[in-house]
Amino acid sequence: MVALAPLAARIPLVALAAILMVVAARMIEVGEFREIVRATKSDATTMMLTLGVTVAFDLILAIEVGLVVAGALFVTRMSRLFQIDPTALGDEPHTRKPGSRR
Numbered sequence: 001m002v003a004l005a006p007l008a009a010r011i012p013l014v015a016l017a018a019i020l021m022v023v024a025a026r027m028i029e030v031g032e033f034r035e036i037v038r039a040t041k042s043d044a045t046t047m048m049l050t051l052g053v054t055v056a057f058d059l060i061l062a063i064e065v066g067l068v069v070a071g072a073l074f075v076t077r078m079s080r081l082f083q084i085d086p087t088a089l090g091d092e093p094h095t096r097k098p099g100s101r102r
Contacts, residue, residue, distance in 0.1 A: 042070075042073040042077070045069070045073075046066055046069050046070050046073065047066075049065060049066065049069055050062045050063070050065060050066035050069075053065045053066075
């Protein structure tokens, strides 16, 4: 195989780019893409942002941005689930008042 390396250097870059584009197009699964877009807005936003950063910059940066955005959206979603009502805490009958003994 190493003996064929000089022959590979003679392949035009345009041909290699075309092969790369065909392989990339065949890797896209349209059904999965539609399912993610339909799932939730946060999932679709994360995917589109990661896709945009991948195309514009670098895959490593896109993975980092995708993880940060997904983490921030997860924290936001979880913070909406847990709420503390301060007025309800003092109204419970089993709470002791300061200074009282049992």
